[in-house]
Amino acid sequence: MDWDKLRVFHAVAEAGSFTHAGDVLNLSQSAVSRQISALEDVLQVPLFHRHARGLILTEQGETLHKTVREVFSKLEMTQTLLTESKEKAAGRLRVTTTTGFGNCWLMPRLHKFMSANPDIDICLILEDNDLDLGMREADVAVRMHAPRQPDLIQRHLADFHLPIFAAPLYIEKYGTPKSLDDINAHQLVLFGEHHPPVAHINWLAEAVRHNGAKQQARLEVNSMAAMASAIASGLGIGSIPTYAAKEFPDLVQILPEVPTPTVDAYFVYPEELRSSKRVAVFRDFLMSELGIR
Structure with a gap:
């Protein structure tokens, strides 16, 4: 197995087709196909199932892909560390965080960092599912939970509260709830996904039960920034992190005396x-x- 064939195999496995891999590698589709066939001949196993809709890794291909992906990830990280300036911070930094934190908190402040560090280029990846830092899907992450991988360094950043908010327009139309029980008669804005990026984001629906059942939402949306915007526009009452609410200074905190959950943010x-x-x-x-x- 030589490096050129493994490089081509890695590109094909990631792209899912000879044509797309060829575009990445600046090779023709036929050249890519020949390299894969040659590698299969050396290994004496099929690496891909060929289908009209594309390529699917065989079991043997999956095994090789896992190893090759790890090797190329380590090489990329090593190259980055070797070329990084010893005198000052420089180079490309891939940062991942949730869409809500990225849109509502990080993006409005990122210009400060880039102005202070002109030799660092940022690639910001907003993704509510955790990317694999060990596999170099990103360099660093800001996560709304403690890291689950044991080989990652973590730094606790903050505890963000999840207060209850409503817009003045909504309060004027529907009134202000005086207790959690009163919210039964109001419209809720909730995060609409089975695995939300922030723990307890829908705690209000659990706390406000109607006839023993979880309170239903007037609006569900799978975006923290969209939740904040919906509440600010008067669509309903909702609980969002303080970093999302600060983008809408007119929001009114409802029932401030009620204890609310917190979101733990970590730098990883x-x-x-x-x-x-x-x-x-x-x-x-x-x-x-x-x-x-």
Whole structure:
């Protein structure tokens, strides 16, 4: 197995077709196909099932893909660390976080970081599912839960509360609830997905039960930023993190005396990037913006 064939195999496995892999590698479709056939001849096993709709990895192909993906991820990380400036933070930093935190909190502040660090380019990946940092799907992450992978370094950033909010327009039309029981008669805005990116985001529906059943939403939407916008437009009452609510200063907090859950935010990165200056300055930026000393 030589590197050229493995590089082609990796591109094909990621792209799912010879044509798309050829576009990435700047090779013809036939050249890519020949390289894969040659690799299959060397290994004496089929690596792909050929279908009219594309390519599917065989069991043997899956095994090889897992190993090759790990190898190329480690090589990419090593190259990044070797080329990083020893005098100052420089290079490309891939940051992932939830769509809600990214849109509502990080994006309005990111210009400060980039102005202070002109030699760092940011690739921001907004994804509510956790990307695999060990597999180099991103360099660092801001997550709304403690990391589940044991080989990641974590730094607790903040506890964000989940108050109850409504718009002045909604209050004027429907009145202000005086207790959780009163919310039974009101319209709720909830996060509409089975696995929301923030724990307890729909706690209000659980706390406000009608005839023993969870309160139904007037509106469900699978975006934290959209939830905040919907509440601000007067569609209903909802519970959102404080970082999302701050984008709408006219929002009114409802029932402030009621205890609400919190969201724990963590800065997470792999052990291999412990000495990276880019990671260090980005971590310091987050802590500074959150008022952490």
